[in-house]
Amino acid sequence: xxxxxxxxxxxxxxxxxxxxxAVFVILLIVLLPVMGAAMTGDGTLKGRLQTFVSYGLSLTSxxxxxxxxxxxxxxxxxxxKQRQIYTVITKPIRRFQLLFGKLLGVILLDVALLILFSxxxxxxxxxxxxxxxxxxxxLAQLDNEFYTARNSLIPAEVDVTREVDEAYKKLExxxxxxxxxxxxxxxxxxxxxQKRWKRAAVPGQQLIWEFNNVRPLDPNQSxxxxxxxDVSVNPPDLNVYGIWTVGDYxxxxxxxxxxxxxxxxxxxxxxxxxHEIEVPANVVAEDGYLAVGFLNVPLxxxxxxxxxxxxxxxxxxxxxxxxxxxxxxxxxxFRLIFLACLGILASTFLSFPVAIxxxxxxxxxxTVSGFCLESFDFLGENLSWVYSYTIRPVILLxxxxxxxxxxxxxxxxxxxxxxxxxxxxxxxxxxxxxLLLLLALLIFSFREIxxxxx
Amino acid sequence: xxYAVETFSLTKVFSDWWGRDKVYAVxxxxxxxxxxxxxxxxxxxxxxxxxxxKMLLGLLYPxxxxxxxLGGDGADPKISARIGFLPEESYLYRYLNARETLDFxxxxxxxxxxxxxMRIEALLDMVGLKAVANRPVGTFSxxxxxxxxxxxxxxxxxxxxxLDEPTTGLDPIGTRQIKDLVLELKxxxxxxxxxxxxxxxxxxxxxxxxxxxxxxxxxxxxxxxxLLQTNKKQITTGNxxxxxxxxxxxxxxxxxxxxxxxxxxxxxxxxxxxxxATAQQxxxxxxxxxSTTRIGGFLTTETPVENILDKLVSEPVSQQPPPxxxxxxxxxxxxxxxxxxxxxxLSKLTEPTKxxxxxxxxxNGKVKTEPVESKxxxxxxGKKNILDQLTGRSTHKKEDSE
Numbered sequence: 001x002x003x004x005x006x007x008x009x010x011x012x013x014x015x016x017x018x019x020x021x022a023v024f025v026i027l028l029i030v031l032l033p034v035m036g037a038a039m040t041g042d043g044t045l046k047g048r049l050q051t052f053v054s055y056g057l058s059l060t061s062x063x064x065x066x067x068x069x070x071x072x073x074x075x076x077x078x079x080x081k082q083r084q085i086y087t088v089i090t091k092p093i094r095r096f097q098l099l100f101g102k103l104l105g106v107i108l109l110d111v112a113l114l115i116l117f118s119x120x121x122x123x124x125x126x127x128x129x130x131x132x133x134x135x136x137x138x139l140a141q142l143d144n145e146f147y148t149a150r151n152s153l154i155p156a157e158v159d160v161t162r163e164v165d166e167a168y169k170k171l172e173x174x175x176x177x178x179x180x181x182x183x184x185x186x187x188x189x190x191x192x193x194q195k196r197w198k199r200a201a202v203p204g205q206q207l208i209w210e211f212n213n214v215r216p217l218d219p220n221q222s223x224x225x226x227x228x229x230d231v232s233v234n235p236p237d238l239n240v241y242g243i244w245t246v247g248d249y250x251x252x253x254x255x256x257x258x259x260x261x262x263x264x265x266x267x268x269x270x271x272x273x274x275h276e277i278e279v280p281a282n283v284v285a286e287d288g289y290l291a292v293g294f295l296n297v298p299l300x301x302x303x304x305x306x307x308x309x310x311x312x313x314x315x316x317x318x319x320x321x322x323x324x325x326x327x328x329x330x331x332x333x334f335r336l337i338f339l340a341c342l343g344i345l346a347s348t349f350l351s352f353p354v355a356i357x358x359x360x361x362x363x364x365x366x367t368v369s370g371f372c373l374e375s376f377d378f379l380g381e382n383l384s385w386v387y388s389y390t391i392r393p394v395i396l397l398x399x400x401x402x403x404x405x406x407x408x409x410x411x412x413x414x415x416x417x418x419x420x421x422x423x424x425x426x427x428x429x430x431x432x433x434x435l436l437l438l439l440a441l442l443i444f445s446f447r448e449i450x451x452x453x454x
Numbered sequence: 455x456x457y458a459v460e461t462f463s464l465t466k467v468f469s470d471w472w473g474r475d476k477v478y479a480v481x482x483x484x485x486x487x488x489x490x491x492x493x494x495x496x497x498x499x500x501x502x503x504x505x506x507x508k509m510l511l512g513l514l515y516p517x518x519x520x521x522x523x524l525g526g527d528g529a530d531p532k533i534s535a536r537i538g539f540l541p542e543e544s545y546l547y548r549y550l551n552a553r554e555t556l557d558f559x560x561x562x563x564x565x566x567x568x569x570x571x572m573r574i575e576a577l578l579d580m581v582g583l584k585a586v587a588n589r590p591v592g593t594f595s596x597x598x599x600x601x602x603x604x605x606x607x608x609x610x611x612x613x614x615x616x617l618d619e620p621t622t623g624l625d626p627i628g629t630r631q632i633k634d635l636v637l638e639l640k641x642x643x644x645x646x647x648x649x650x651x652x653x654x655x656x657x658x659x660x661x662x663x664x665x666x667x668x669x670x671x672x673x674x675x676x677x678x679x680x681l682l683q684t685n686k687k688q689i690t691t692g693n694x695x696x697x698x699x700x701x702x703x704x705x706x707x708x709x710x711x712x713x714x715x716x717x718x719x720x721x722x723x724x725x726x727x728x729x730x731a732t733a734q735q736x737x738x739x740x741x742x743x744x745s746t747t748r749i750g751g752f753l754t755t756e757t758p759v760e761n762i763l764d765k766l767v768s769e770p771v772s773q774q775p776p777p778x779x780x781x782x783x784x785x786x787x788x789x790x791x792x793x794x795x796x797x798x799x800l801s802k803l804t805e806p807t808k809x810x811x812x813x814x815x816x817x818n819g820k821v822k823t824e825p826v827e828s829k830x831x832x833x834x835x836g837k838k839n840i841l842d843q844l845t846g847r848s849t850h851k852k853e854d855s856e
Contacts, residue, residue: 002564003561003562006558013549013550014549083545084546084547089513091559092531092534092564094531
């Protein structure tokens with residue numbers, strides 16, 4: 001352990017004294033406050049804060065990622081190129097200890113810098129409303145929609161296999177199957193239709209969604225039903241009349257004594273726009289159960305559909321902004337740890353420029369991994385097995401930086417839950433980074449350290 | 455375990471990109487170096503000396519055969535903890551200063567902070583870099599970097615010291631110091647493997663040598679046996695009269711042998727050391743290494759008490775006079791033709807610079823304090839003597855003879 005620590009501190013000294021870190025640090029220290037003052041977003045205070053947090057964290061994350069790649073690669077490759085490794089590896093230190101030492105050094109440097117810069121971002125974020133003398137109303141809005149961490153629940157997917165099968169058979173029997181279209185495509189289309197149908201209410205019909213595990217931070221605060229209407233025929237005034245019922249629906253169903261209130265809301269809302277209904281959080285049953293009902297008022301005379309992706313969700317404050325911010329920063333740290341392992345791996349068998357190039361390619365691919373997967377999925381339809389056995393596994397091995405993008409949670413004040421964080425840690429560090437590290441150890445243990453000189 | 459270093463048919467073949475054998479850097483090498491031996495591995499450039507060393511240390515893997523150091527694999531931490539290695543060039547971290555460099559290597563050996571600190575100071579003192587200990591080693595000249603390289607090789611007080619071209623880039627005093635050090639270490643029962651093509655260095659200190667060429671041993675044996683001219687004799691006398699010379703000449707001619715009479719000359723090394731010693735005594739400023747021929751305190755003690763020594767020296771101990779004056783013994787190489795002048799020089803170099811030890815030198819109106827070699831403090835001497843008392847040993851330390 002002592003030797004690992006010695007190597008780690010030496011790596012940190014190297015990064016600091018060779019002024020590798022200085023460039024990034026100065027850039028961030030200058031840029032962050034400037035961004036805080038200059039970014040206006042959509043002109044509102046909330047927009048300003050959202051833009052700053054989003055760009056500030058993204059910039060910090062991007063620059064620290066670059067720094068991690070450079071330091072982790074430089075540290076080992078320069079040791080090998082300038083041969084300091086001759087005097088190090090001939091001391092009582094095992095090769096894996098040397099690699100762990102380098103890795104530990106890079107991670108510690110990352111942690112220190114990340115704490116510094118996230119503290120700066122956090123301080124500026126908290127300070128901005130005071131700086132702009134925000135009104136009471138603005139502050140209240142910010143508290144509800146920005147300085148919070150709202151959990152979002154969406155209705156569980158309904159299994160429609162049976163309905164799809166029946167519909168397909170029906171089409172087949174009546175000979176109305178479209179010609180020249182493969183079965184899978186027809187099934188996919190039918191599934192989509194059926195799913196939409198499950199979220200549609202004909203005039204006079206009531207839809208009920210049930211949610212479990214609703215745990216508002218404070219029952220005296222509000223929860224929000226966020227929804228959007230799609231319609232089969234546009235109503236004359238482009239508005240839909242609906243009666244919403246929110247509460248423990250089981251009390252009505254089984255006729256039990258009312259422990260928690262059930263609230264009704266008669267509303268008229270424009271179609272194809274997001275709306276939020278504020279409901280006191282005390283409607284949630286003690287066991288975390290909540291039902292949301294929507295009655296399509298017959299006078300609408302149209303079918304009302306809640307689009308499957310974002311048609312309906314329940315939002316409630318599940319944690320504080322600070323807690324969410326800390327988890328978002330941890331998400332960045334996971335990225336950095338992965339990249340440090342990647343850099344160490346690359347430097348065990350590649351020279352500095354080649355290793356940098358490889359790592360940058362992987363970093364940028366990981367940043368847009370969702371897009372890559374989608375586009376390759378689309379392209380790969382025609383070369384299915386070649387694709388599924390070559391490119392796809394490689395892309396899947398990459399971490400999904402875009403899926404675990406901290407700004408995606410902080411900007412809409414969505415809860416970044418501990419389980420999600422654990423999932424990110426599990427995927428990025430416990431599986432992918434550890435694999436890289438094992439590979440690095442394997443290569444480094446067997447390679448010859450000295451250069452061939454005769 | 456008879457041998458400190460042993461190789462069995464050690465072979466290293468460098469292949470080309472296609473995996474075809476290209477060069478036999480080391481070919482079927484069978485080296486046997488006994489414990490407490492100073493062994494010289496000689497050979498022209500590219501003869502495979504460094505490759506052989508790298509295989510000993512696990513920096514390269516043998517194509518065939520095996521190499522053992524201290525009875526085990528040189529890459530095994532248990533073994534490498536007892537090895538000191540100075541590579542062909544001092545590869546140092548440019549951004550660390552001299553003290554940090556040694557501290558880093560000391561920590562790799564897992565030395566406790568107190569011992570580390572004590573040894574670092576002793577070594578910095580020994581290699582003459584105490585005055586520049588806080589300068590990044592990237593700013594050091596080649597010779598100064600070499601000195602730090604040597605210090606790092608000694609920080610663990612190794613049982614086996616492997617030196618690859620140790621004197622490259624060193625001034626004659628440094629060269630001389632390394633030779634003295636090697637002999638001192640041998641006296642303490644250590645083994646030294648010296649790899650060089652500077653024949654004079656090897657000749658001065660090695661018990662046995664092997665000459666490599668094309669990766670193979672071409673000649674091996676004791677230096678004296680290999681170099682002894684059995685068909686000639688040499689007589690060295692004091693300053694005798696011409697008549698006496700004539701009489702000796704006559705005597706030799708009676709034996710039917712040729713005879714040449716000359717006055718022996720000082721070696722250039724001796725002259726150089728003398729000049730520098732004079733300059734040091736005048737306390738002239740230098741930004742470079744301040745050479746001494748003193749050897750790090752912890753290196754001049756007997757091996758078995760090493761840990762006790764570290765403990766004792768790192769703790770304050772009251773001064774106590776030794777029970778009997780320690781026997782003195784010169785560390786000066788025994789083999790040199792004229793040991794006399796060297797002895798004087800050594801004592802000059804190591805004796806305290808009495809005239810102006812820390813007197814500011816005024817030059818061009820500026821006051822400079824010159825990096826004067828600090829003497830090893832008295833209490834240390836006391837501590838060592840206490841140690842001797844404890845262990846019942848008579849010391850052979852040069853410092854004690856001061």
